[in-house]
Amino acid sequence: MLINAELLLQYQRCKRRPFLDTHGDNIQRNVTHELLMKVQQDKVTHRQSVLANLAYHQPDFPSGNWEAGAAATIELMQQGVDIIHRGVVLANYNEYTLLSRPDLLVKQPGTSIFGEWFYVPVDIQLGKRPKQEYQVIAAFHAEILGVLQEVTLAEAWLILRNQDSTYVVDLDKWTPQMLNILTDYTAVIQTPAAPEVFIARQKCNLCHWYNHCYEVAKSQQHLSLLPGVTPIRYTQLQELSITTLDALAQTNHSILENLIGFDTEVASKLIVQAQSVLTAQPLVLPYALPGENLTFTAPIELYFDIEAQPDLNLNYLLGVLVVDRQANTEQFHSFLAETPEQEALIWQQFLDLVWQYPQAPIYHFCAYEVDTVKKLGRLYRTPYTSVGPLLNRFVDIYEQLTQSVALPIESYALKAIARWLGFEWRDQEASGAKCIYWYDQWLEIGDRTLLELIQRYNEDDCRATLKVKDWLVEFFQTEDAKKFA
Numbered sequence: 352m353l354i355n356a357e358l359l360l361q362y363q364r365c366k367r368r369p370f371l372d373t374h375g376d377n378i379q380r381n382v383t384h385e386l387l388m389k390v391q392q393d394k395v396t397h398r399q400s401v402l403a404n405l406a407y408h409q410p411d412f413p414s415g416n417w418e419a420g421a422a423a424t425i426e427l428m429q430q431g432v433d434i435i436h437r438g439v440v441l442a443n444y445n446e447y448t449l450l451s452r453p454d455l456l457v458k459q460p461g462t463s464i465f466g467e468w469f470y471v472p473v474d475i476q477l478g479k480r481p482k483q484e485y486q487v488i489a490a491f492h493a494e495i496l497g498v499l500q501e502v503t504l505a506e507a508w509l510i511l512r513n514q515d516s517t518y519v520v521d522l523d524k525w526t527p528q529m530l531n532i533l534t535d536y537t538a539v540i541q542t543p544a545a546p547e548v549f550i551a552r553q554k555c556n557l558c559h560w561y562n563h564c565y566e567v568a569k570s571q572q573h574l575s576l577l578p579g580v581t582p583i584r585y586t587q588l589q590e591l592s593i594t595t596l597d598a599l600a601q602t603n604h605s606i607l608e609n610l611i612g613f614d615t616e617v618a619s620k621l622i623v624q625a626q627s628v629l630t631a632q633p634l635v636l637p638y639a640l641p642g643e644n645l646t647f648t649a650p651i652e653l654y655f656d657i658e659a660q661p662d663l664n665l666n667y668l669l670g671v672l673v674v675d676r677q678a679n680t681e682q683f684h685s686f687l688a689e690t691p692e693q694e695a696l697i698w699q700q701f702l703d704l705v706w707q708y709p710q711a712p713i714y715h716f717c718a719y720e721v722d723t724v725k726k727l728g729r730l731y732r733t734p735y736t737s738v739g740p741l742l743n744r745f746v747d748i749y750e751q752l753t754q755s756v757a758l759p760i761e762s763y764a765l766k767a768i769a770r771w772l773g774f775e776w777r778d779q780e781a782s783g784a785k786c787i788y789w790y791d792q793w794l795e796i797g798d799r800t801l802l803e804l805i806q807r808y809n810e811d812d813c814r815a816t817l818k819v820k821d822w823l824v825e826f827f828q829t830e831d832a833k834k835f836a
Contacts, residue, residue, distance in 0.1 A: 353417075354536070355450040356488045359529075362536045363484040364554060366546040370539055371560045379563040386784040387557045389791060393662065394477045398454060401475050401510055407434040407455070417441060417450060424456075425499075428465050433458045435470070442495040447537060451495040457508070463500040472496050473508040473517065481509055481518045489520040490529035549582060550575045552762060556784075572596055576761045577628060579621045583612040600625040620757070627757040635830060639755040648824055650677050651711040654813040655720050655745075658786050658805055665691050666723055667790060668805060669701040672813035673708070683813065685806045690794075698727045702737055713741070716765045716816045717749045748820050756826065769815035772822050776815070781808040 358369045410423035420439030427435050435456040442449045453472035463469035472492035476485050489507035497504045508517040539546055548567045555561050567573075574580045574594060587610040593599050599622060607618035619637040627634045651673065658668035667688040674681050684704055686697035705713060715721070721742060728738035753763055760767045766776070786808055789801040 380559040385788040407436040408432045453492040490525040653713045656812040670809040776811045
């Protein structure tokens with residue numbers, strides 16, 4: 352059986368995925384997510400941009416014939432060529448064959464079985480920082496390459512995005528960790544059943560096994576579906592044999608509050624979260640904000656949401672829903688940059704609109720909008736008098752809700768909350784990730800229907816925020832009324 356760098360990379364992210372990739376039923380795999388397709392294309396583009404400046408040799412061999420690829424790579428190494436692209440290096444590891452295909456093998460002065468030179472592996476990665484998983488994979492390549500050359504390599508290199516120089520991987524540090532991970536991986540891959548499921552949404556959403564794993568977790572009422580249960584906290588709960596919703600809901604917070612990953616507030620909040628899911632009812636948190644500090648209903652309210660393209664460092668859509676409670680009207684304003692150069696224009700259009708209502712609170716969901724307004728203010732040198740007072744009007748509905756109430760839901764993402772309240776997006780498959788893909792497609796092919804999809808999604812996000820905010824006000828009004836009943 353082959354073990355390659357991709358399997359080891361995915362194992363670091365999720366122990367379950369490489370097992371399913373090796374033993375799973377491919378019928379249960381999701382269709383590849385559009386955003387993942389974009390990431391894969393971005394990787395290709397980044398790699399091509401690096402290779403464009405290099406003179407390299409590439410081994411010639413029939414596709415999938417790794418023995419022939421390894422022989423062709425060794426021939427190039429024996430010749431002493433300066434750079435080899437996508438060479439093949441094989442090594443035996445117990446009953447497994449390790450397959451290494453670093454992006455580059457770079458010739459260095461020294462001594463090896465080939466002569467007065469040896470080769471160092473170089474990986475071209477899309478990330479902007481040297482993540483642990485990248486360095487472990489670099490150590491994987493270096494270990495196999497070292498065995499082939501009969502050289503103990505001291506370092507391997509990474510070429511990252513937006514970096515002018517290579518990053519040197521300390522193999523003395525990372526090789527032992529890599530070998531431990533490799534040992535763990537082979538143990539897992541030999542077991543008859545897949546490792547325990549754990550749904551970590553940010554990591555799992557783009558995985559082609561997500562739907563399959565989610566159904567497994569749902570059938571088990573797995574605690575990873577409970578908001579606030581992180582891998583570290585789950586490990587702590589397991590050690591106390593607290594592995595069900597019912598057990599967690601009946602736990603005294605004093606049992607949890609001194610564990611790793613917990614404190615008094617986290618422990619109490621997690622227990623109430625379990626109780627909320629079990630009873631299917633919203634529950635006030637023990638450390639909820641006092642009622643007078645919660646959001647209120649104003650004569651005119653603004654609801655704000657941004658769509659961005661991170662790879663371009665671009666905020667291309669600033670959407671504002673103006674709700675006039677007195678006139679009983681709602682009007683949505685979509686400030687859209689059809690090209691990246693128009694960001695400055697839509698920023699000014701946004702400022703012009705929100706300052707038409709100088710007393711209106713500006714509601715948003717999570718911190719991105721506040722952070723982006725600060726960033727745009729700095730970028731376009733907007734006077735503080737136009738930005739500073741504006742920031743004082745921002746109200747984060749996510750923060751207010753999550754500090755005040757537990758809902759019987761699996762996630763505190765806007766979609767999960769609003770859908771629990773009965774709100775639906777007009778385009779069921781729309782998402783922030785898809786908007787990134789759609790905007791890239793718009794820039795590439797100029798199809799205006801893609802912009803319309805993005806604008807509609809952005810408006811629905813604003814209206815969903817309105818729905819959540821109104822529910823929160825009504826909920827606490829009802830709770831306050833109960834106190835005096």
